[in-house]
Amino acid sequence: MAVMTISAPAGSRDLPHPACEEIRLEGVLHALSDPMRLRIVRELAAAGGGELSCSQFELPVTKSTTTHHFRVLRESGVIRQIYRGTAKMNCLRGDDLDGLFPGLLDALLAAADRQSRLA
Amino acid sequence: MAVMTISAPAGSRDLPHPACEEIRLEGVLHALSDPMRLRIVRELAAAGGGELSCSQFELPVTKSTTTHHFRVLRESGVIRQIYRGTAKMNCLRGDDLDGLFPGLLDALLAAADRQSRLA
DNA sequence: ACCGTACTACGACGGTTATCGTACAAGCCG
DNA sequence: CGGCTTGTACGATAACCGTCGTAGTACGGT
Numbered sequence: 001m002a003v004m005t006i007s008a009p010a011g012s013r014d015l016p017h018p019a020c021e022e023i024r025l026e027g028v029l030h031a032l033s034d035p036m037r038l039r040i041v042r043e044l045a046a047a048g049g050g051e052l053s054c055s056q057f058e059l060p061v062t063k064s065t066t067t068h069h070f071r072v073l074r075e076s077g078v079i080r081q082i083y084r085g086t087a088k089m090n091c092l093r094g095d096d097l098d099g100l101f102p103g104l105l106d107a108l109l110a111a112a113d114r115q116s117r118l119a
Numbered sequence: 120m121a122v123m124t125i126s127a128p129a130g131s132r133d134l135p136h137p138a139c140e141e142i143r144l145e146g147v148l149h150a151l152s153d154p155m156r157l158r159i160v161r162e163l164a165a166a167g168g169g170e171l172s173c174s175q176f177e178l179p180v181t182k183s184t185t186t187h188h189f190r191v192l193r194e195s196g197v198i199r200q201i202y203r204g205t206a207k208m209n210c211l212r213g214d215d216l217d218g219l220f221p222g223l224l225d226a227l228l229a230a231a232d233r234q235s236r237l238a
Numbered sequence: 239a240c241c242g243t244a245c246t247a248c249g250a251c252g253g254t255t256a257t258c259g260t261a262c263a264a265g266c267c268g
Numbered sequence: 269c270g271g272c273t274t275g276t277a278c279g280a281t282a283a284c285c286g287t288c289g290t291a292g293t294a295c296g297g298t
Contacts, residue, residue, distance in 0.1 A: 013264080029151050087265095101233060111144050111220035180286085180287070182245070187285090207245065
């Protein structure tokens, strides 16, 4: 333990996020191709860019699995996560994604909305 | 052998395609999250909706693997495949996808274009 | 009939993934 | 301090996926 990276000061609990230029379209699509993760992203979008803690999502899986999905979303560049006390807050990287792939996130969210409305 | 399904007349070699209402967004995203398949779809789009045979794609994988990827694309509803002689022709289901998820395919193709231009 | 081209089917192999359970750590609050 | 809430780490497991090779089918041309 106690091994820390350069950018992580002593007491911090910062999480690694990919820089914009490291975000790959394939990774984003893979992250969003899982029903549970797509659901998370939709709830996050419905929150209007606000922050939601992991525990506010009522997912039909265990906590370990939830942690896993949030990590996949973060590592693919879809969401940003920061600790706030004991809670871990999540928000969509809407601006970053829109800068990289203009219109894509909106199209994806619209597609997901439409599918959930008609199916 | 010689067992044939109801909808497949004797000499035909029709391939099963999902109906529009069976196409799932998650499936489309999963299909497109593989670099090889994304590449296929981009080439197909570049062909302007025309038909391309499987062998016209110069992919760095074996033929078996190519067959596999085309099947995933067909079964997820992204492409339509028909036999024409010994060749199997492929085309994007652009209209179907646009009817289901308006603007999504364009946004995805634009995103892939942009990524390949900048990376 | 034969051959060549185009594609498929099947089995195998190695890697990844989604899921769980248990045990643990970090922060808040009484 | 001690407990509560929140989330993590790790291992296990079963399923899935991308890839290959070999053997085979379907069609068209000579």
